[in-house]
Amino acid sequence: QVQLVESGGDVVQPGRSLRLSCAASGFTFSSYAMHWVRQAPGEGLEWVAVISYDASNKYYADSVKGRFTISRDNSENTLYLQMNSLRGEDTAVYYCARDSYGEYFLDYWGQGTLVTASS
Amino acid sequence: QSALTQPRSVSGSPGQSVTISCTGTSSDVGGYHYVSWYQQHPGKAPKLMIYDVSRRPSGVPDRFSGSKSGNTASLTISGLQAEDEADYYCCSYAGSYTHYVFGTGTKVTVL
Numbered sequence: 001q002v003q004l005v006e007s008g009g010d011v012v013q014p015g016r017s018l019r020l021s022c023a024a025s026g027f028t029f030s031s032y033a034m035h036w037v038r039q040a041p042g043e044g045l046e047w048v049a050v051i052s053y054d055a056s057n058k059y060y061a062d063s064v065k066g067r068f069t070i071s072r073d074n075s076e077n078t079l080y081l082q083m084n085s086l087r088g089e090d091t092a093v094y095y096c097a098r099d100s101y102g103e104y105f106l107d108y109w110g111q112g113t114l115v116t117a118s119s
Numbered sequence: 120q121s122a123l124t125q126p127r128s129v130s131g132s133p134g135q136s137v138t139i140s141c142t143g144t145s146s147d148v149g150g151y152h153y154v155s156w157y158q159q160h161p162g163k164a165p166k167l168m169i170y171d172v173s174r175r176p177s178g179v180p181d182r183f184s185g186s187k188s189g190n191t192a193s194l195t196i197s198g199l200q201a202e203d204e205a206d207y208y209c210c211s212y213a214g215s216y217t218h219y220v221f222g223t224g225t226k227v228t229v230l
Contacts, residue, residue: 035219037165044122044224045157045165045208059218062120095164104153104212105170106219112164 002026002108004096009113016086016117022079022096022110030054030074033099035106036081038092046092049081050099064090086117123148123209123222130228131199139225141192141209147220149190153212156185156194160205168207169194196227204229 008020022034036048049060049070058070069082079096093114097106124142131137141148141156148154154172157165167176169185172192182197192211196203209222 037219037221045159045210045221046122047210047219047221050218057215059216061217100170103171104151104219105155105167105210106157106165107167107170107176109164109166 002098004098004108004110006094006096006110006113009094009115011116011118012086013119014087014117017082017084018086018115020081020083020094020096020113020115022081024077024079024096024098027098029072029077032101034070034072034079035097035099036070036079037095037097037106037109038090039095039112040089040092043092048094051079083115086115088117090117091115120147120213120217120220123211123220125207125209125222125225127223128226128228130230131196132230133199133201135199136195136197137199137227138196139194139207139209139227141194141211141222143190143192143211143220145190147211147213147217148187148192148209150214151212152187154185154187154192155210156183157208157210158203158205159208165208199227199229201229203227 051070071080093112098108156169159165173185
């Protein structure tokens with residue numbers, strides 16, 4: 001069965017960096033685009049970034065553009081999110097999610113990992 | 120890109136129907152047939168309930184249905200059950216660069 005397991009969440013000071021990982025299993029990871037979606041405490045969902053199946057295309061929300069970098073290692077079935085210059089407003093649970101094949105919806109989600117940017 | 124607009128909360132008694140609206144613009148909801156809906160219970164990951172405006176994934180009860188008219192999409196839950204109490208988010212494809220925009224979320228309460 002499809003599994004997505006995020007890790008790397010932590011408490012970090014504003015201005016510092018953090019890298020999140022998402023380990024995928026149960027499907028052909030290299031065939032699917034992957035996303036990061038976040039949810040601030042008590043708030044709604046916010047799309048963060050997407051990477052194509054072969055990493056040739058990457059797109060970001062304006063709120064993280066220039067600070068966050070999405071990447072993937074298809075040999076390791078792992079998705080990453082490098083977060084630099086963290087701000088308080090980046091505090092959230094970060095979910096990785098699989099994009100449907102050839103369509104436009106997120107069909108599987110991980111359980112999330114909490115990032116807290118606070119001094 | 121602004122979040123899609125949803126009512127903050129809706130409620131109904133068991134067996135009743137509730138409808139959640141999701142209003143966007145011609146750049147997202149109105150421009151594509153790619154509206155999806157997600158259910159989220161407290162402390163849990165979102166779960167796909169509807170995709171492509173009105174299609175249900177395998178395993179989702181048929182009491183969940185979706186529709187769209189212009190810039191507004193809707194999710195209807197018929198025959199409300201206790202386990203339907205959760206937060207619901209709409210989501211629309213909004214083009215290659217913005218990709219996805221989510222709704223503000225609606226809390227469904229079963230009275």
